[in-house]
Amino acid sequence: MSAGETILVALIAIIAAPLVGGLLSGIDRKLSARMQSRWGPPLLQPFYDVAKLFQKETIVVRRSQNFYVYFFFAFMVFTTGLFFTGSDLLLTIFALTLAGIFLVLAAYKASSPYSFLGAERELLLMMAYEPMVLLTAVGMYLVTRSFIVVDVARSSVLLIQTLPGIFVGFVFILLFKLRKSPFDLSVSHHAHQEIVRGLTTEFTGPTLALIEIAHWYETAVVLGIVALFFAAVPWLAAVATAAVFFFLILVDNVFARVKWQLALGSAWIVALALGVGNILVVYFIR
């Protein structure tokens, strides 16, 4: 791709990703409602919510708390740009982690006991899912011999065939990433209440809207990584990504929240058994 094309693709991704993410969030709420035999809100509900939040008053404990949220948002946009222009997978993952860290810092800065608790739990969750995210990148490298997203996507090998363990492990930690039960300890969607509202307790109006939009970006990126496993067969990639998304919603509605010890322990066991195990198998077989 020429520089001009890269910029164009990045722009399209940055505009389209939140639209897709928001729509997925709407589908999530509708499906969840149907699973609970309710009618549910309109499909575009997340967009209505965000539009409303932009018109609410901003109340802060400290003005600087919003500053960190802007960075969270900016790095999430940056991550999306990186991923969809097909650049380095590792860089994408690091930018994604950095964005997450800024959200934790924002919650710490708000200095309320509730947002502290949310921030601490978010750090624990990050510790839980990060190993598996890195192993995913390593696994993709082992098969395709490249960390570049474009190369992985254009690889003629169907990654899922050689990396089934890593795929299952990645879907498992998606429950953390997309804030789904049983791992929605720090903050969750829907009407679940934790201790007040975890991470986002102290954020109001436009800032809360930015957090929400950043989350839409995040959804688009992580589902993009899911699609990479099936990139060799495009139609299969679409179907599989949709199936994974449905599965996550189903799990969200079936399970209750677990304690942090179990969340951390299970994520590491999954990373060790499925992630490392899969990598070892690939390493020795080839």
Add this chain to the structure above:
Amino acid sequence: MGMRAFKRSPWVLHYDASSCNGCDIEVVASLTPLYDVERLGVINTGNPKHADIFLVTGSVNAQNVKVLRTLYEQMPEPRVVVAVGICATSGCVFRECYNVMGGVDTVLPVDLYVPGCAARPESIIDGIVQAIGLLEKKRRYMRTMRGRMEEIVVGPATAIDAPEILALQKIVYQNEAEMYDDWTLTPLKQTLEEMRNDFADKVFIKAVVGGKIIGSVRGWMEGETAHLGRLIVHPYFWQRGLGTKLVTAIEARFPQAKRFETFTGQKSRHTMEPYQRLGYLPTRQEKVSEHRDRIYFSKEREAE
């Protein structure tokens, strides 16, 4: 979409102020599959900072007045308070209990009352739907107020303006009371009668936009000194130099004064700032209550 956003996304905060739980069960019932109030975009948030509509059930007692006020203060504008059930409306049979304040409106400005014992889910949903309309109205009001700085007219007020200035005074001093946690401030308790009497011996200045009074200050002469006081500006118009305009206008109304004096609370920066900008200097500080000090300011008029 922005215009209709409030109609489609009302987030609710539900608080039980010593209710028998009858109304609370009905509030929760409206979230169940049978009524599914999420159809209207309603989310039961549990966090005042995310809420638009405050549903309060039960009569208010002495113990939870403070909780109720805190929750209300933490809700961002625009916000609507709905009293659900007859206890929240009037205190019902409990209103004469030694520990009961009465309905929610003894503590908060209630916008809507949902009657019933217990209030039926249908009427609670009706209350929410009406609250949605009110939210939209309040938002529009916020917006028109904010966008019209250049149309503000500052000029003398007369006794006809007394009710409107009194209403504004109560809004502004509500903020002061929250700041000092002192609800005994005299400006909050002033009656219309007292206000009308003030007009007989004091000079009033008002700031008007679109026919609404959004700021005021008053003053009176004692010897060669003009005393200024109760500089009030509607919170939507803070930090825009309106206070300075009002003080300048009232100074001009006392051409014979050689000296100006005023006082503010020690934490009331938005009141202090206009005076300080115009060259008022602090003279002394005096304790008036547990949490509140008065700082006195004065300024000599420059010789012309």
